[in-house]
Amino acid sequence: MSDLSNKKSLTALLLKYKYSVIVGLLSLTIVDLCQLSIPIIIGKVVDILTLENSTYTDLNKYALYILLIATLMSIFRFGWRYFLMGASRKLEQSLRNEFFNHLQSLDFDFFNKRKIGDLMARTVNDIETIRMACGLGMIVAYDGVFLLIFIMIAMLYISPEITLYVFIPFPILGLVIYRFGKFIETRFGKVQESFSELTESARQSISGIKVVKAFVVERDEKNKFEKSSKNYLNQNLSLIKVWAFFQPFIAFIAGIATVIFIWLGGMKxxxxxxxxGDFAAILIYLTMLSWPMMALAWAxxxxxxxxxxxxxxNEIFSIKPKPEELPTINEFKLKGDIEFKNLSFSYNGKKALDNLNLTIPQGSTFGITGRTASGKTTLIELLMKIPDVPRETIFINGTDLARISKNNLRKKVIYIPQETTVFSGTIKDNITFMKPDIEQAEITRVTKIAEIYDEILNFPDGFDTRVGERGLSLSGGQRQRIALARAILFKPEILILDDVLSSLDLRTEKLALQNIVKEMNGKTLIAISNRVPSISGFNQIAVFDSGRLVETGDHSQLMSNQGIYASLYKIQTIQ
Structure with a gap:
């Protein structure tokens, strides 16, 4: 869902720090006024030197003026740098935090359609560019405009005629800057897009380094990265061509103005x-004029x-999380049966679940199995409200799931998906991710339940061992059990496992499941598994096929039915 009402602008961002900006601009104004007074003083000195009755006293007086000006400039230069650059840094932090928090609020569907590298580039590189404009860009823009106006006023005060002739070329410069600004915006947009692609290319290759090396495709990855890198270079070179034209053109305009002044001013x-002295003052002002022109082009x-x-x-900010369709219940009792009533669900027109009716008793161990792509994971994702839940189809303790808020549901129901996530950091950091202040004794207890404790002790630094990006230094089974220990630590009322022990050998998987069943005594445990023997000891088992519930019962009932369950069990237990 898009919403343009909260579209941000550079002006609005700066207004959040208006007091710092005002103090900084006042400091910059004082510095510029000091700079503008120096040519006038130098002009006076030149005039004094041309007089026969000039004295050291006059020279000392103007030298003291310049010393005083230099002191004031030093003090207020610190002021504008501290307040203006400081405001831009605060703006950067605030915008980045707001952007990150917004990303955290978006639905799963958003991340399924976006590349992580692109989001990283927006979070870091784009916000850095905005900071540059709100800091350095604002400074050079204000400095350029202020100096340009007051240099013109000072030159007009000395000689209006010469000043008007000298400024003849400048309207041409303004027109060129305006026209080329459009090229800059378009080409820089392409630069940022190519940077996103480069970031994503690097992220994919590094995060999947085990696969890359296993299939010996380092050369292919190198070529893909070089292609992205070359595209980024080409987009930057395209932008540089525009900027490269600016400086020589500005220098050319300044040269024309200087030629006009030397010829006309010399004659005068x-x-x-x-x-x-007037000639010297105007010449200095004209020399100073090159900076405002450069500053305005740069800004x-x-x-x-x-x-x-x-x-x-703003494109990302315009995307809003989908609102809850019904008035939500924030506080509800989780204890109670989970019921699915006449539940049907489709993905892109393809039916994933078809008229499902099922009850999961509170406090039971409930297994779900079936053939591949039979709707097992879809069922659990609906229970976790990952996609929108149809009204009056899923109930917990008699309450329509569509009315239960997502946040409250997910605080009480822990779901471990098929693809377990391990963060870079230590093993302890990963286990205590949701409860960082937990005691070591409790960490030890949950790792023993997950059957990972002994392996952790064998790591070089035990629980303080760093696991690398996405847990690359761990095996698949170790990642799964660390994610399992993390979930158990949370002590959920309902724990859902989506084939999360698939990378373990049968013995370790059986031990882990036995431990979990004991830990979840009196609470609800739901486990999806393609390994039928793993869930054969559960209170009740549901079997799915092509989106339909085809069998339910305990192990002995399902074996006597001689259906899909019995067939899968026999195949998987052949010695």
Missing amino acids: TITMDITL YDLIKRATASLNRI
């Missing part, structure tokens, strides 16, 4: 229409880049 000085470039990045950030 010879004819005594202006003094030599325009930074702002256009930030506009492209802000568009990418």
